[in-house]
Amino acid sequence: MEYLDFELPIKELQEQFEKACQIGEESDVDVSNTCKQIETKLKETKKEIYKNLTPWQRVQLSRHPDRPYTMDYINAICGDSFLELHGDRNFKDDKAMVGGLGKIGNQSYMFIGQQKGYNTKTRQYRNFGMANPEGYRKALRLMKSAEKFNVPVVTLIDTPGAYPGLEAEERGQGEAIARNILEMTRLKVPIIVVIIGEGASGGALGIGVGDTVLMLENTWYSVISPESCSSILWRSWEFKEIAADALKLTATDMKKQKLIDSIVKEPLGGAHSDRKTTFITVANAIDKAYNELKDLSPKELTTKRMEKYANMGVFKD
The missing domain is CATH 4.10.860 (DNA Excision Repair, Uvrb; Chain A)
Structure with missing residues (x-):
């Protein structure tokens, strides 16, 4: 370890x-x-x-090499019931974005999430969890399929950001993420978002709009990483700890600002220290969230979702 x-x-x-x-x-x-x-x-x-733990230490824990990734959660929670679906029907299958149908108990879900690699070879194969436009378009295709068959959507966020390469911009990275945000606001099935690791920038927001947003205890969610923030403000990565504190990116900060709905407690030492307990806790949190949403009509779901995001960042003196 x-x-x-x-x-x-x-x-x-x-x-x-x-x-x-x-x-x-x-x-x-x-x-x-x-x-x-x-x-x-x-x-x-x-x-x-x-x-x-300081905010920077929580950032470090969210990146721990032994921490479970999206497919670890899906395989543990769904077992043999998971059926992975591939491709955006336009360009290619993005390996950094995974998705498919699976069950928790007797309830089917459409699972979508970013997948990182475990070693040099798989990290390159998964593009370090940074999706291209086709990854976000694949996610949208799966969400639309879920809506068609009235299947709730669960997204698992763990990305350092969307891929910033020239080819990604040429294929419309910004448009793909913006399209996902728009379509997720009006999707007519329940959407449950779980931040399981890093939640950085538009890469996270591209699958991050939901009726219920859950954050694991040792994860972070921010418009920019502490290192990038430090390099912009101080022209050096040496101030990343100060940046992490200033960004208010921890689960506690997010809950206080009402940007997420609930914090999922991790075992002592982080999710990687007791994977089995973590998987059970996350599965129970998803099940609980769905039970609170399942009786709402499509109109009620979309109305409440829009109101929730419209009220963010509103302050009264």
Whole structure:
């Protein structure tokens, strides 16, 4: 397991605990009390560290290499019921954007999300989770299919942003994202958005308009990444921690500003530390959100959705 800089005290205690247990197994020395003491200290240290995370540390956790990605959630939640669908019927199949039909219990959903890679080869294959215009057009095609067959939509957001390459701009990156935002505001089925990692810029907004927006505890949602913000304001990435704090990009900040509806709690140590619990928690959160929306008529859904987004950023003195 990989550890981040601020997790090094945990790593040291974990190694001490494993060594003490190993000594007890390989010799006749009774180290049970020592193991218990180290284990207690380990739990206390974990609680202390994760209770006081800074915005930048949460950004780091959202990018942890062991953190589950979109297909991990889909495969765990849906099992064999998931059927992946491909292509935008216009240019090609974007591997950074995945989607298809799956079930949670007896209820079918159209799942759509950005997928990152696990190593150099798969990261290149998935374009680091940065979708091209055809990815957003594929997402829109799947959403329209879901609307046709009255299937609710679940989007899983985890992207450093839409792909900024020249070829993406030539094929209409801005138009594709804007079209998705427009069409999602008037889609006649429930839309549940779950931010599972990075939620950056228009790349996230392209599949981010929903009736219910959920954010995992150690994720972020912002118009720009802390590094990019730092490089624009201070001409250097060295101020990324200050930028992360100023951007108010954490789940708590988003909830306070009423830009999301609910925070999904993660296991102590982050989603990667206990994947099974995380998958169950997310599945339950999606199920709960759908149950609150399923009895609304298409007109009520779209009206409430439009009102929700129209009221964002409105302040009264």
